[in-house]
Amino acid sequence: MAEEKKAKKRDAEATKARILQAAKREFAKHGLGGARVDEIADRAQANKRMIYHYFGGKEDLFRIVLEEAYLGIRSAEKKLDLDALPPSEALESLVRFTWNYYLKNPEFITLVNSENLHRAKHIKTLPSLPNAMRGLVGMVENILKRGEDSGEFRKGIDAAQLNITIAAIGYYYLTNRYTGSFLFERNLMEKEALEDRLAFNVETILRLVRS
Amino acid sequence: MAEEKKAKKRDAEATKARILQAAKREFAKHGLGGARVDEIADRAQANKRMIYHYFGGKEDLFRIVLEEAYLGIRSAEKKLDLDALPPSEALESLVRFTWNYYLKNPEFITLVNSENLHRAKHIKTLPSLPNAMRGLVGMVENILKRGEDSGEFRKGIDAAQLNITIAAIGYYYLTNRYTGSFLFERNLMEKEALEDRLAFNVETILRLVRS
DNA sequence: CACTTAATGCACTAACCAGTTACTTCTTTA
DNA sequence: TAAAGAAGTAACTGGTTAGTGCATTAAGTG
Structure with missing residues (x-):
């Protein structure tokens, strides 16, 4: 097993977690309809594409949150x-x-x-x-x-x-x-x-x- | 005073009332963000233009509702x-x-x-x-x-x-x-x-x- | 009946936004 | 170390939507 590295450039789990965290915040602030996928991606310091890659879509992300x-x-x-x-x-x-x-x-x-x-x-x-x-x-x-x-x-x-x-x-x-x-x-x-x-x-x- | 006519072609008060009614319904169903101005206009049997004419905008309409x-x-x-x-x-x-x-x-x-x-x-x-x-x-x-x-x-x-x-x-x-x-x-x-x-x-x- | 004012309709636009395409870069492992 | 696949990026697209410009039509008034 590889050790945990702090400044890992690629880390699927960490990215997923950041997206979920940002999504929770954004959905809570604006509701499902008012939430912006771009805003979630920005705040998670991830690319929007990653949201679709890991979660499928906006509503799927909402479901997991x-x-x-x-x-x-x-x-x-x-x-x-x-x-x-x-x-x-x-x-x-x-x-x-x-x-x-x-x-x-x-x-x-x-x-x-x-x-x-x-x-x-x-x-x-x-x-x-x-x-x-x-x-x-x-x-x-x-x-x-x-x-x-x-x-x-x-x-x-x-x-x-x-x-x-x-x-x-x-x-x-x-x-x-x-x-x-x-x-x-x-x-x-x-x-x-x-x-x-x-x-x-x-x-x-x-x-x-x-x- | 003119008598109330049922099939009045122009009736500002009635149109306003229909818009408010439709807006209440639409805002309640989808929230402010999810509500659609076109849908409100359609359901009120009014032109969207009337909403801006009478109420100013979507949020002003929401305020009155x-x-x-x-x-x-x-x-x-x-x-x-x-x-x-x-x-x-x-x-x-x-x-x-x-x-x-x-x-x-x-x-x-x-x-x-x-x-x-x-x-x-x-x-x-x-x-x-x-x-x-x-x-x-x-x-x-x-x-x-x-x-x-x-x-x-x-x-x-x-x-x-x-x-x-x-x-x-x-x-x-x-x-x-x-x-x-x-x-x-x-x-x-x-x-x-x-x-x-x-x-x-x-x-x-x-x-x-x-x- | 003119003439004014208010009500209405249509077609447009500028912005926005979810989702995608095509690509590059990194990591792992045989 | 080379190949494969996973992670990540940027630019784009098609559809949607709030809001408007302008023309038209009806109602009220002298």
């Missing part, structure tokens, strides 16, 4: 090890994690929005994703069951609905940060505003599940 | 007369109204998403909007105050946060209907699923505010 985005958040969620925490704390951790992930990976939200504008047509060919999602719902089901057993939580809560709500209360605030800041006449992205919102969200979820 | 969308939902909210209801019922009504409005006016969500992709740059020139929003927050503040006084609601709930949460739990579910249906492996838009979600949302909000 989406897959990475979904698998990325799922893989981070898996590392949480919520089963080691008491139910309330586990749920609170998940709310905090979800919020912070959206905050630190704002492109995730924009990519999902763009994919919904296109009626999920790109991810529909990625069978790994529903599979990954089952894991998330299972995780929350587990927490709910433990909470029920200990009497902390009430019975009959739908894990999928709870999951959706945990995502919703963070996602909505952040995806609408621009119109929201203007309409509510305050900077929703200020440190204090963000802390307030997270605290409010934790409260919302805990009140929703407690007996 | 957004303004109408925001004023539309606010004007519907105003008609709710929530002050006539007991606090809990008033809040429940608002949750149901918000959900149903999004459901019946899906273009509202897509337009807002598109505007956030563009960092709210179009609505920023519309000073009527923050003004209209103050009314909404005021409405919720009123309900909260009445609930506090009667002992039904706990104290110290932020009206803006509650507003955001009421919107969020409906908006997120509906804007992500396509990816959601695929990832959760169920049709989120089925009648029963919609009813379940609305019931869950009412529960979420009432549990959040009750003492």
